[in-house]
Amino acid sequence: MAESNSLTDAEIMLKIAGYDSKALEQLYDRYAPFLYTLIKKIVTDKETAEEILSDLFVIIWRQIDQFDFKTNNIFTWLVTLARNKAIDVLNRRGGKMLPDYSDEYEKQYIIPKLSADVEALELEEVLNRKGKMEKALGSLTDAQRYVLELSYYGGLDQEEIANKLKIPTVTVKSKMQVAIGNLMQKLTEAK
Amino acid sequence: MDKKKSLELIKLEVLGCLNEKDRESLKIMKESNEDFPWKELADYQNLVALIPSALEIKYPASELKDKTAMKLYNIRDEIKAKIDAKKALEIPTQPVEESFEAEDKFELEEKIEVEEKVFAEAEEGFHINADEPLPISQDESFRIVSNFKEKEEPKNLISETHDKTEAPVSKTALEKDVIEKIARDYIKGHIQDDIDLLTQSVKKNKILTFIFFFITLILIGALYFIKQ
Numbered sequence: 001m002a003e004s005n006s007l008t009d010a011e012i013m014l015k016i017a018g019y020d021s022k023a024l025e026q027l028y029d030r031y032a033p034f035l036y037t038l039i040k041k042i043v044t045d046k047e048t049a050e051e052i053l054s055d056l057f058v059i060i061w062r063q064i065d066q067f068d069f070k071t072n073n074i075f076t077w078l079v080t081l082a083r084n085k086a087i088d089v090l091n092r093r094g095g096k097m098l099p100d101y102s103d104e105y106e107k108q109y110i111i112p113k114l115s116a117d118v119e120a121l122e123l124e125e126v127l128n129r130k131g132k133m134e135k136a137l138g139s140l141t142d143a144q145r146y147v148l149e150l151s152y153y154g155g156l157d158q159e160e161i162a163n164k165l166k167i168p169t170v171t172v173k174s175k176m177q178v179a180i181g182n183l184m185q186k187l188t189e190a191k
Numbered sequence: 192m193d194k195k196k197s198l199e200l201i202k203l204e205v206l207g208c209l210n211e212k213d214r215e216s217l218k219i220m221k222e223s224n225e226d227f228p229w230k231e232l233a234d235y236q237n238l239v240a241l242i243p244s245a246l247e248i249k250y251p252a253s254e255l256k257d258k259t260a261m262k263l264y265n266i267r268d269e270i271k272a273k274i275d276a277k278k279a280l281e282i283p284t285q286p287v288e289e290s291f292e293a294e295d296k297f298e299l300e301e302k303i304e305v306e307e308k309v310f311a312e313a314e315e316g317f318h319i320n321a322d323e324p325l326p327i328s329q330d331e332s333f334r335i336v337s338n339f340k341e342k343e344e345p346k347n348l349i350s351e352t353h354d355k356t357e358a359p360v361s362k363t364a365l366e367k368d369v370i371e372k373i374a375r376d377y378i379k380g381h382i383q384d385d386i387d388l389l390t391q392s393v394k395k396n397k398i399l400t401f402i403f404f405f406i407t408l409i410l411i412g413a414l415y416f417i418k419q
Contacts, residue, residue: 079243
């Protein structure tokens with residue numbers, strides 16, 4: 001067990017690529033709480049969140065060959081994958097018209113495509129910076145934070161947010177761009 | 192201008208709220224623009240992944256892990272097929288020389304595995320016949336062994352090993368000399384005494400024959416004188 005804890009995320013992913021089920025279990029132990037927290041925030045229902053989390057690890061197992069071992073940005077890949085999957089379930093349950101869920105659809109819309117020019121994040125480092133993220137989010141205006149949350153956790157696109165807030169789409173676009181820009185700036189300053 | 196536009200679209204893309212028109216524009220920029228800000232895209236992708244770190248961590252039910260394991264078990268056939276496909280793809284892509292080496296290695300490993308299996312079964316008291324194909328097992332290591340057995344005719348490992356250790360006879364003059372020397376030495380060491388004994392015996396017989404012939408002549412002469 002001590003050995004498994006000492007493995008890096010990258011080592012675990014490599015073992016998963018060789019279909020080592022113990023490595024997948026290690027990844028589950030390490031990431032399940034973080035990913036579950038995100039999924040639960042999106043779908044709110046406990047049972048649905050657990051179902052999605054479970055499906056997520058099946059996707060990782062089945063689609064491990066889609067992971068880019070050159071960038072090795074495991075944290076961002078997993079979080080983006082979890083968000084994409086949860087938003088997809090949310091949209092389908094909300095009656096949004098989407099293509100049938102297939103292997104191809106999963107590869108195109110659920111599996112993240114990350115930029116290769118990336119600085120990989122580590123879960124431990126992220127958890128240590130929790131306070132800084134809270135502070136950076138707290139520094140945004142209420143409106144900026146609201147559109148950010150509607151988009152990130154609510155899965156709404158520009159038009160849907162505009163309709164919900166009864167403001168022009170251009171304004172939504174602008175507020176989102178300013179919000180994310182400010183968040184980047186505040187977090188960079190806090191480093 | 193292009194970079195500014197790209198950055199604006201990147202900020203919306205990472206939040207997953209691009210409309211169809213903007214998504215298409217960004218796709219074209221990624222494909223055609225050599226100066227596309229990939230580094231900025233990576234930074235914003237990391238940034239949005241950090242957003243949930245501000246949430247209070249919640250834990251899923253402990254039974255969920257077993258449920259997930261059950262789901263994984265249910266797709267085992269699909270995964271097996273993927274593993275087989277992966278292996279099939281990997282083997283032909285290797286360079287020719289390497290693939291021969293790999294083949295040798297596989298053959299050696301296969302032989303060891305088969306031998307181990309045979310010994311294990313022997314210990315358990317199973318009926319062993321090295322020429323019979325091994326039973327197909329669910330166990331992965333034995334499955335691989337079975338695959339190899341399917342591909343090739345059953346081998347007699349003992350005779351094969353023995354055949355391989357025998358050096359082929361060389362036709363070179365040097366080796367002929369060596370072989371003759373070895374033959375001479377062997378004859379000298381093992382048959383020479385017998386030959387010597389035989390030679391001596393022949394000599395003795397010759398002398399005896401000569402003596403008997405001489406005695407016979409004397410006797411005939413003696414008889415002739417007695418009659419007269």
